[in-house]
Amino acid sequence: xxxxxxxxxxxxxxxxxxxxxxxxxxxxxxxxxxxxxxxxxxxxxxxxxxxxxxxxxxxxxxxxxxxxxxxxxxxxxxxxxxxxxxxxxxxxxxxxxxxxxxxxxxxxxxxxxxxxxxxxxxxxxxxxxxxxxxxxxxxxxxxxxxxxxxxxxxxxxxxxxxxxxxxxxxxxxxxxxxxxxxxxxxxxxxxxxxxxxxxxxxxxxxxxxxxxxxxxxxxxxxxxxxxxxxxxxxxxxxxxxxxxxxxxxxxxxxxxxxxxxxxxxxxxxxxxxxxxxxxxxxxxxxxxxxxxxxxxxxxxxxxxxxxxxxxxxxxxxxxxxxxxxxxxxxxxxxxxxxx
Amino acid sequence: xxxxxxxxxxxxxxxxxxxxxxxxxxxxxxxxxxxxxxxxxxxxxxxxxxxxxxxxxxxxxxxxxxxxxxxxxxxxxxxxxxxxxxxxxxxxxxxxxxxxxxxxxxxxxxxxxxxxxxxxxxxxxxxxxxxxxxxxxxxxxxxxxxxxxxxxxxxxxxxxxxxxxxxxxxxxxxxxxxxxxxxxxxxxxxxxxxxxxxxxxxxxxxxxxxxxxxxxxxxxxxxxxxxxxxxxxxxxxxx
Numbered sequence: 001x002x003x004x005x006x007x008x009x010x011x012x013x014x015x016x017x018x019x020x021x022x023x024x025x026x027x028x029x030x031x032x033x034x035x036x037x038x039x040x041x042x043x044x045x046x047x048x049x050x051x052x053x054x055x056x057x058x059x060x061x062x063x064x065x066x067x068x069x070x071x072x073x074x075x076x077x078x079x080x081x082x083x084x085x086x087x088x089x090x091x092x093x094x095x096x097x098x099x100x101x102x103x104x105x106x107x108x109x110x111x112x113x114x115x116x117x118x119x120x121x122x123x124x125x126x127x128x129x130x131x132x133x134x135x136x137x138x139x140x141x142x143x144x145x146x147x148x149x150x151x152x153x154x155x156x157x158x159x160x161x162x163x164x165x166x167x168x169x170x171x172x173x174x175x176x177x178x179x180x181x182x183x184x185x186x187x188x189x190x191x192x193x194x195x196x197x198x199x200x201x202x203x204x205x206x207x208x209x210x211x212x213x214x215x216x217x218x219x220x221x222x223x224x225x226x227x228x229x230x231x232x233x234x235x236x237x238x239x240x241x242x243x244x245x246x247x248x249x250x251x252x253x254x255x256x257x258x259x260x261x262x263x264x265x266x267x268x269x270x271x272x273x274x275x276x277x278x279x280x281x282x283x284x285x286x287x288x289x290x291x292x293x294x295x296x297x298x299x300x301x302x303x304x305x306x307x308x309x310x311x312x313x314x315x316x317x318x319x320x321x322x323x324x325x326x327x328x329x330x331x332x333x334x335x336x337x338x339x
Numbered sequence: 340x341x342x343x344x345x346x347x348x349x350x351x352x353x354x355x356x357x358x359x360x361x362x363x364x365x366x367x368x369x370x371x372x373x374x375x376x377x378x379x380x381x382x383x384x385x386x387x388x389x390x391x392x393x394x395x396x397x398x399x400x401x402x403x404x405x406x407x408x409x410x411x412x413x414x415x416x417x418x419x420x421x422x423x424x425x426x427x428x429x430x431x432x433x434x435x436x437x438x439x440x441x442x443x444x445x446x447x448x449x450x451x452x453x454x455x456x457x458x459x460x461x462x463x464x465x466x467x468x469x470x471x472x473x474x475x476x477x478x479x480x481x482x483x484x485x486x487x488x489x490x491x492x493x494x495x496x497x498x499x500x501x502x503x504x505x506x507x508x509x510x511x512x513x514x515x516x517x518x519x520x521x522x523x524x525x526x527x528x529x530x531x532x533x534x535x536x537x538x539x540x541x542x543x544x545x546x547x548x549x550x551x552x553x554x555x556x557x558x559x560x561x562x563x564x565x566x567x568x569x570x571x572x573x574x575x576x577x578x
Binding site for chain 1: 486
């Protein structure tokens with residue numbers, strides 16, 4: 001199947017799902033509940049799915065598990081909140097949304113490149129540690145620099161621009177923008193990994209020495225991959241900041257960083273769609289666990305669910321569905337010797 | 340050897356910690372294919388790796404068409420027209436045959452194109468959508484050779500291409516290597532199988548303990564049984 005055809009099919013299927021799910025919700029539920037699902041669960045799953053996509057992209061195709069992706073998203077969020085007109089308190093202010101968003105995305109790309117450059121010689125557990133250190137360091141930096149970031153309280157009132165006379169945070173408007181962005185980034189990743197750049201990235205994961213012997217600059221490819229992941233995370237960071245009406249250190253702290261890792265792993269690191277599967281599962285459980293189980297201990301339920309998914313299927317929900325599919329069709333495991 | 344040199348090694352040295360793995364190796368390599376033979380652990384692979392920059396040499400020089408490349412990173416050396424077919428093939432597990440070829444050919448014009456690869460190796464065309472590790476040893480070897488050729492190199496280094504291949508595949512390999520050589524691509528063939536080395540190359544260098552111990556014609560080596568035993572430990576020159 002050619003790349004163009006794959007993208008067209010995936011794009012159509014994705015668009016179909018993204019349009020049909022809200023429609024089904026409206027048909028199945030009263031309007032206010034449907035809007036709650038669309039605005040609070042689906043939109044949230046899409047936003048954090050985008051940020052998780054940046055991690056999944058790096059992990060799946062480059063083999064780099066970066067814990068700095070929430071930080072990169074947070075940098076975009078903070079740049080937006082600091083520069084945009086109307087945010088409270090005013091840090092820099094004065095810019096309209098288009099310009100502020102552009103600067104936020106630029107900052108996230110630069111941050112991504114910087115993370116890539118810092119971590120360029122490390123792999124596996126060392127890469128994990130160095131990106132974790134960056135994430136925690138940035139969190140502390142933001143929390144303690146009150147003049148720049150308004151400390152613990154963060155920056156509020158980032159409402160987003162009006163779109164065609166409707167509020168950005170209107171559930172349907174927000175959902176449309178978040179799903180469009182998510183779909184474009186998702187297709188972008190699928191496209192990118194089939195280009196020579198993406199192939200070289202996968203080759204680097206398999207064997208960096210062989211890639212350099214083929215004439216590819218491994219260091220440069222790694223750094224650029226982190227820059228691209230930075231852009232993806234930045235898109236998610238901008239949306240998350242508008243979704244949360246602002247940003248505070250808590251939204252980029254250790255908890256948020258680990259939540260992102262959980263989404264990626266629960267969804268499955270084998271394919272970029274895993275990011276969205278994971279973030280949807282996370283959003284659903286995070287929303288309803290408190291009403292399903294003891295209000296003070298609902299985190300135990302969330303933890304147990306994730307533990308079960310990862311125990312049954314080390315490659316996450318994606319692997320689970322593949323396993324089920326194979327079981328139903330009675331096909332052998334991949335890698336098993338052909339009969 | 341009235342052959343104008345393409346690749347010139349002079350006094351190449353490699354140390355692994357205290358071990359002196361490559362000792363003052365000098366070779367002048369032109370268009371005529373040259374074989375390097377020797378037992379395991381004599382420094383053959385180290386020689387290959389240090390030429391293409393995957394192992395740092397601690398002294399000496401590598402001139403590729405007059406350019407000093409021994410201090411360059413591997414990816415820059417590759418752009419000077421040097422390619423390697425590594426020992427054990429080292430195809431990429433996560434890429435298909437077609438992706439290997441697209442990766443190797445990107446952005447470089449020249450005589451070797453993906454279409455020509457598929458024409459030359461019809462087996463690869465049949466398996467274009469198979470993963471790099473789902474191939475048989477012979478297919479992987481062809482893929483590794485094709486990957487090197489798509490960079491349109493002036494000089495190719497092959498590290499034990501016959502390792503683990505069935506005799507009938509080795510015969511096919513001999514044809515391929517002869518054709519490449521005729522095509523004007525320089526070839527350094529590092530090989531344990533004397534039959535393959537001497538079938539492709541007229542000139543044979545023998546490596547012993549990190550040095551070039553002897554240099555002779557293929558026919559002289561084939562005729563000298565005691566030499567074979569002394570340096571290569573072979574009982575016969577067969578497969």
